[in-house]
Amino acid sequence: MSFIDYIFQLTTYSELSEKLQQPLVSLLLLLFLTISYLMGNSLWHKLFGRNKFLPQGKHAYVTGGSKGLGKAVAKLLASKGAHVTIVARDKEHLQIALDEIKDAAKNREDYKNLIFTAISADVTSYEDSVRALNDACEIHNGRAPDFIFACAGACKPGLFVEQDILEFEDGMQLNYYGTLYTVHEGVKRMARQGIKGKIVLVSSILGVMSFIGFSQYSPTKYALKGLAETLRNELLLYDISVHCYFPGTIDSPGLQQENKTKPKVTSEIEGAEDAILPDQAAKALYKSLCRGDFHITSDLGGNICRVASKGPVSPTNNFIVDSLLGGFAWVGGIPFRYYIDKKVKDSKAQYPISD
Numbered sequence: 194m195s196f197i198d199y200i201f202q203l204t205t206y207s208e209l210s211e212k213l214q215q216p217l218v219s220l221l222l223l224l225f226l227t228i229s230y231l232m233g234n235s236l237w238h239k240l241f242g243r244n245k246f247l248p249q250g251k252h253a254y255v256t257g258g259s260k261g262l263g264k265a266v267a268k269l270l271a272s273k274g275a276h277v278t279i280v281a282r283d284k285e286h287l288q289i290a291l292d293e294i295k296d297a298a299k300n301r302e303d304y305k306n307l308i309f310t311a312i313s314a315d316v317t318s319y320e321d322s323v324r325a326l327n328d329a330c331e332i333h334n335g336r337a338p339d340f341i342f343a344c345a346g347a348c349k350p351g352l353f354v355e356q357d358i359l360e361f362e363d364g365m366q367l368n369y370y371g372t373l374y375t376v377h378e379g380v381k382r383m384a385r386q387g388i389k390g391k392i393v394l395v396s397s398i399l400g401v402m403s404f405i406g407f408s409q410y411s412p413t414k415y416a417l418k419g420l421a422e423t424l425r426n427e428l429l430l431y432d433i434s435v436h437c438y439f440p441g442t443i444d445s446p447g448l449q450q451e452n453k454t455k456p457k458v459t460s461e462i463e464g465a466e467d468a469i470l471p472d473q474a475a476k477a478l479y480k481s482l483c484r485g486d487f488h489i490t491s492d493l494g495g496n497i498c499r500v501a502s503k504g505p506v507s508p509t510n511n512f513i514v515d516s517l518l519g520g521f522a523w524v525g526g527i528p529f530r531y532y533i534d535k536k537v538k539d540s541k542a543q544y545p546i547s548d
Contacts, residue, residue, distance in 0.1 A: 222521065245485035246391070249274035252308075254329055254338035256316050256375055257345030259286040261445035262395065264293065265471035266342050269479055271298040276308040278329040278338070280316065280375075281345070287311040308332060316345045317366045322374035330382065337382035339390040343372040346395065347447055348410040350455040352544060360409050368413035373420065380424075380433065389432040391482070394421045398441045398495050401502040404533045406459030422507055425487060438478050438489045439499060444468040458540040462533050467494075486510040497522045 253270045257263035258279025271277045271294045279294065281287050291311040298304055310332055314325035330337055346368045349360055376392055383390050399407050400414030421437035428435055442448065442463060452460070469491060477491035487508050490496050500515045501522035509515040 222524065244483045246479070246482040248340065250276075250303075251339035251390075252276040252278065252329075252333055252336070253340040253342060254278045254280070254326070254375075254379065255342040255344055256280045256371070257343075257395075258311075259283055259290045261344075261447050262440065262443055262471050262474050263342070263344030264290045265475035266344060266478065267294050268297040269472075269475045270340075271295070271307070271309065272301075273479075274298070274301055274303060274307065275340075276333070278310040278312060278332075280312045280314050280325050280329075282313060282315050284313045287313060316371040316375055319370075319374045322371075323378050326375065326378050326382070337386050337388055337390075338379060339383075339388055340393065341376060341379045341391070342393045342395070343375055344395045345371050346397075346413075348397075348407070348451050350406040350451055350459055351409060352406065352456060353408040354546065356409055364409045364413050365416075368410070369416045369420075372417060376420075376424075380428065380431075383433055384428075384431040387431075390434075392424065392428070392433060392435045393478070393482070394435070394437045396421070396437050396439050398439050398490070398498055400437075400439055401498045404459070404462055405537050406456045418502075421487075422504070426506065434485075436482060436487055436489055438481075439495055440469075440474045440477075440491050441495050442468040443471055443474050445471050457543065458536055462536055467492075481510075484510070497525060501526065 248270050253267070253275045255263050255267045255270075255277065258267045258277075259281035263279065263281070267277050267279050267290065277294055279287065279290055281290075288311060291309060294309050298307055298309075301307070310329060312325045312328050314321045316322050316325075326338075347364070349356075349364065351360070372394060376394070380392065382388075394417045396417040397410075397414040399411040400418045403411035418437060418439075421435055425435040448468065455463075474491055478489055481489040488499050488503065488510065490499050496514075497518050500509075500518040503509070503515075503519075
């Protein structure tokens with residue numbers, strides 16, 4: 194008798210209804226998977242791991258660096274001894290972020306040798322994106338950045354039939370083209386100068402799965418996943434590594450802005466209690482870069498979604514762990530899909546179609 198059959202036998206004659214049997218089994222599977230994930234991941238990297246990301250003395254270029262994840266990434270890199278350039282539109286927030294970045298590195302012995310720069314630019318403009326890179330390279334004697342972190346982005350949730358078409362266009366312009374312009378120009382410079390650096394695209398967990406309320410945002414993040422998978426292969430020509438980060442909900446000014454238009458049912462499915470701080474997200478990204486991961490997430494749920502959408506040409510982060518997660522993704526996806534579909538159907542009365 195298998196363990197699962199034994200659990201079913203116990204529950205069949207208990208006071209638990211037949212409806213509770215499947216959730217119980219799912220819970221036990223989740224517990225087993227969590228333990229396996231933690232043990233397997235730790236053992237794998239202890240046996241085979243080596244640091245594949247050494248930012249000390251290198252130049253990191255971070256878009257969206259004045260707030261949220263971008264600022265947290267810039268501060269962390271500065272604390273590791275990197276020269277950091279942050280790019281954003283708001284000059285006031287740029288200066289605040291720049292002061293925090295300098296403060297993060299002030300205790301380093303090489304602090305006086307580090308270069309920290311803030312550049313005001315609109316990454317949705319190709320010309321402004323090129324100008325910002327020109328300014329950053331000039332400060333470093335014409336040398337292209339070693340690392341590009343494309344963190345600029347925003348989300349405006351809402352119901353598909355109620356949002357104006359301009360909101361979809363603006364989302365694509367910032368989230369996709371705002372990344373493309375910087376990466377395209379940056380990669381050309383890196384390749385021509387023989388810089389064997391890194392490109393880090395910031396997508397979202399909504400770049401591998403989605404649900405009600407995110408039609409304006411999710412497709413733009415799926416586009417970044419496609420760009421990352423293409424560039425991971427193509428930039429092997431120049432020894433430039435590519436990584437794509439799929440963070441979950443981050444407790445940032447961007448989230449506060451999102452919540453102003455987010456439908457109630459979307460918030461209920463998303464779960465605000467699952468939000469992580471920008472510093473936590475930056476640390477998860479940094480650790481994964483040190484391991485050399487291609488697709489990067491910050492929690493177990495994100496990892497399950499990652500392997501479920503990996504595709505045949507994307508490398509695994511850990512073959513053993515990803516195999517376990519892949520099996521659970523097929524099983525766990527069924528009740529999750531049932532849950533979100535039911536939430537939407539139950540909320541029909543709250544969202545009548547308007548003329």
